[in-house]
Amino acid sequence: MSRRSLFLGALIVAACALPFLVSSYRTFQLTLVLVYAIALLGLNILTGYNGQISLGHGAFYALGAYCAAILIDKAGAPYWAVVPAAGGVCLVAGFLFGLPALRLEGLYLALATFALGVAMPQLLKYHHLEKWTGGVQGIVIAKPEAPFGIPLDADRWLYFFTLGVTLVMFVLGWNLLRGRIGRALVAIRDQHIASEAMGIHNALYKSLAFGVSAMFTGVAGALGALAVQFVAPDSFGVFLSIVFLVGIVVGGLASISGALYGALFIEFIPNIADEISKAAPWAIFGVFMIGFVYLMPTGVAGAIRVLWRRRSP
Amino acid sequence: MKTRLVCLGAMLAALAIAAAAQNKYDPGASDTEIKVGNTNPYSGPASAYGAIGKTIDAYFRMVNDQGGINGRKVSFISYDDGYSPPKTVEMARKLVEQDQVLFLFQTLGTPSNTAIHKYMNLRKVPQLHVATGASKWNDPKNFPWTMGWQPNYQTEARIYARHILKTRPDAKIAVLYQNDDYGKDYLKGLQDGLGDKARSMIVAEASYEVSDPTVDSQIVQLQSSGANVFFNITTPKFAAQAIRKAYDIGWKPVHYLNNVSTSVGSVLTPAGLEKSAGVISSAYYKDPTDAHWANDPAMKQWQAFMKKYYPEGSLINAFSVYGYTAAATLHEVLRMCGNNLTRENVMRQAASMKGWRVETLLPGITITTSQDDFAPIQSVQLERFNGKQWELFGEVMSGN
Numbered sequence: 050m051s052r053r054s055l056f057l058g059a060l061i062v063a064a065c066a067l068p069f070l071v072s073s074y075r076t077f078q079l080t081l082v083l084v085y086a087i088a089l090l091g092l093n094i095l096t097g098y099n100g101q102i103s104l105g106h107g108a109f110y111a112l113g114a115y116c117a118a119i120l121i122d123k124a125g126a127p128y129w130a131v132v133p134a135a136g137g138v139c140l141v142a143g144f145l146f147g148l149p150a151l152r153l154e155g156l157y158l159a160l161a162t163f164a165l166g167v168a169m170p171q172l173l174k175y176h177h178l179e180k181w182t183g184g185v186q187g188i189v190i191a192k193p194e195a196p197f198g199i200p201l202d203a204d205r206w207l208y209f210f211t212l213g214v215t216l217v218m219f220v221l222g223w224n225l226l227r228g229r230i231g232r233a234l235v236a237i238r239d240q241h242i243a244s245e246a247m248g249i250h251n252a253l254y255k256s257l258a259f260g261v262s263a264m265f266t267g268v269a270g271a272l273g274a275l276a277v278q279f280v281a282p283d284s285f286g287v288f289l290s291i292v293f294l295v296g297i298v299v300g301g302l303a304s305i306s307g308a309l310y311g312a313l314f315i316e317f318i319p320n321i322a323d324e325i326s327k328a329a330p331w332a333i334f335g336v337f338m339i340g341f342v343y344l345m346p347t348g349v350a351g352a353i354r355v356l357w358r359r360r361s362p
Numbered sequence: 363m364k365t366r367l368v369c370l371g372a373m374l375a376a377l378a379i380a381a382a383a384q385n386k387y388d389p390g391a392s393d394t395e396i397k398v399g400n401t402n403p404y405s406g407p408a409s410a411y412g413a414i415g416k417t418i419d420a421y422f423r424m425v426n427d428q429g430g431i432n433g434r435k436v437s438f439i440s441y442d443d444g445y446s447p448p449k450t451v452e453m454a455r456k457l458v459e460q461d462q463v464l465f466l467f468q469t470l471g472t473p474s475n476t477a478i479h480k481y482m483n484l485r486k487v488p489q490l491h492v493a494t495g496a497s498k499w500n501d502p503k504n505f506p507w508t509m510g511w512q513p514n515y516q517t518e519a520r521i522y523a524r525h526i527l528k529t530r531p532d533a534k535i536a537v538l539y540q541n542d543d544y545g546k547d548y549l550k551g552l553q554d555g556l557g558d559k560a561r562s563m564i565v566a567e568a569s570y571e572v573s574d575p576t577v578d579s580q581i582v583q584l585q586s587s588g589a590n591v592f593f594n595i596t597t598p599k600f601a602a603q604a605i606r607k608a609y610d611i612g613w614k615p616v617h618y619l620n621n622v623s624t625s626v627g628s629v630l631t632p633a634g635l636e637k638s639a640g641v642i643s644s645a646y647y648k649d650p651t652d653a654h655w656a657n658d659p660a661m662k663q664w665q666a667f668m669k670k671y672y673p674e675g676s677l678i679n680a681f682s683v684y685g686y687t688a689a690a691t692l693h694e695v696l697r698m699c700g701n702n703l704t705r706e707n708v709m710r711q712a713a714s715m716k717g718w719r720v721e722t723l724l725p726g727i728t729i730t731t732s733q734d735d736f737a738p739i740q741s742v743q744l745e746r747f748n749g750k751q752w753e754l755f756g757e758v759m760s761g762n
Binding site: 074077081175184320 | 404405406416440441442444445446447448451452455456458459460472473476477479480481542543544571
């Protein structure tokens with residue numbers, strides 16, 4: 050156990066040192082990795098732990114991003130306040146979406162969430178909402194500067210801000226999943242009749258899982274909007290939702306650290322694929338994906354766990 | 363004798379140092395290379411536009427084979443953004459901060475360019491000749507590092523307005539437009555072009571959403587307004603529906619169709635070629651399918667270029683003429699920069715083109731810019747569809 054906390058400590062120290070060793074463009078990319086990691090952790094709570102497949106998490110990501118952008122642009126809210134606000138809005142939205150979704154199982158739920166993901170970009174273009182959303186033109190927001198005269202440029206400051214939020218979200222997720230709630234979620238996934246017999250309120254837990262999952266994704270969306278400084282309907286196509294799903298499967302289902310590996314994968318592999326071939330970047334991406342799934346059937350996190358066990362008898 | 367030689371040597375050395383001192387560079391430029399960055403949608407819903415990026419890449423391979431520009435090779439670095447604005451931001455930052463390009467050129471898409479607009483101007487890196495028709499790229503006061511290239515939507519609409527005023531002073535105009543910034547840009551151009559008469563002449567306006575299945579009801583509504591001129595601001599699918607529906611219900615106004623939807627293959631053929639006869643639109647570069655240009659030397663040259671440097675491209679793809687023409691414009695800008703390859707000078711030279719033209723543009727269309735005019739191409743020529751192909755008519759008209 051102490052070895053693990055030592056490892057975690059080293060990881061955090063490395064994460065703090067990293068932006069000073071790389072260019073600000075790389076820092077920006079690392080910020081996006083953290084953002085995706087939060088989103089993937091959110092989706093993993095729902096899909097990995099609770100067994101509900103969502104093909105529409107891009108919609109919650111978009112909702113979080115738009116909440117943040119509108120609050121900053123229209124209400125002049127400070128950037129640090131919009132992140133919890135976006136999380137709150139998405140918690141409610143996810144919970145409400147989870148209520149009718151309860152009646153749907155497996156593939157049917159996947160289809161319902163897919164509908165949400167497909168509809169979201171068009172809803173954002175809806176002209177009665179244009180006053181707030183800016184329609185297809187989207188909203189441009191300014192990059193937050195470091196406060197109290199801390200000598201960090203905007204990219205590094207945003208990285209540390211995102212790192213802080215990421216740590217909070219991961220501790221939150223860890224506490225949630227290691228305890229009674231996490232075991233209940235897994236029980237529902239593995240055998241919902243038995244879990245009901247054990248006295249777990251299936252419906253409540255499933256909707257809650259939806260809400261919490263949406264909240265994580267919404268927080269990620271808000272941070273993503275701050276990093277990219279721009280939101281537009283075209284940023285949140287259905288493809289985003291599918292990429293999230295790819296991320297949690299490659300990273301490792303039902304694994305907290307898997308979110309981080311998945312985030313690294315979805316951030317960097319498309320760029321590598323594009324560098325290998327301009328003509329068919331997604332074919333290369335597909336090869337990578339098949340390679341990962343074939344070599345590490347339980348995700349990167351699963352493979353690391355196996356290695357870890359082998360080394361420590 | 364010896365002293366003389368030393369003197370001469372010293373003088374030559376001084377000259378060389380002076381000459382070297384005149385070579386001014388910003389990141390991305392050197393004695394041997396100019397790095398140019400670009401983003402294009404090579405994948406995703408708008409991947410048809412990817413042909414533009416590939417054509418530009420091929421063009422600079424040709425230029426490099428011919429010895430480069432002022433002795434420097436052009437490295438054209440182009441990344442896929444899948445038409446997704448966040449990806450464009452990431453790629454633009456990669457190009458500027460990591461690849462250290464001198465400037466970005468022909469980044470494609472209105473939302474994508476909007477996403478990097480502020481960033482490029484804060485960084486003071488040129489965002490040159492963007493591939494979108496929105497009018498906001500011509501704003502040198504607030505965004506001195508961004509410049510458009512193609513005629514913008516408002517310019518084009520102003521030209522139709524002028525033609526309407528000239529040929530039909532009694533026109534009653536009905537407008538159908540897509541409800542977004544593109545549609546509204548056109549509508550504003552029309553209103554501006556009509557001036558005081560806009561209120562009395564535009565008798566009906568109808569809009570549609572990209573998500574609508576058809577525009578049939580809008581066409582019926584516009585017909586009932588009794589309009590005799592129809593300005594059709596629609597993207598390809600809706601343009602075809604509008605042409606067909608207007609013909610089917612027997613509405614025969616003078617029909618102006620925006621340049622976005624003039625493709626014979628994807629708009630007029632589905633609408634019905636005979637139903638499209640008489641539709642008026644505009645063009646500014648030569649259409650590779652137009653038989654009129656079959657023996658045109660510039661188009662022959664373009665075809666030879668395509669066969670040698672971009673053989674997997676299509677010889678009837680207008681996007682490749684577009685890319686070729688845009689790349690030729692940049693070629694001229696870089697030639698004008700000489701040995702002063704700073705970002706500031708690139709913008710200065712791009713903003714001082716006076717009546718320059720490349721032969722793939724329609725005859726009479728020229729590129730002119732100045733310190734407070736960042737809209738290079740501002741004129742178009744009207745064309746009418748004769749049931750088989752587009753026929754140019756009238757003179758080249760400018761939107762100013």
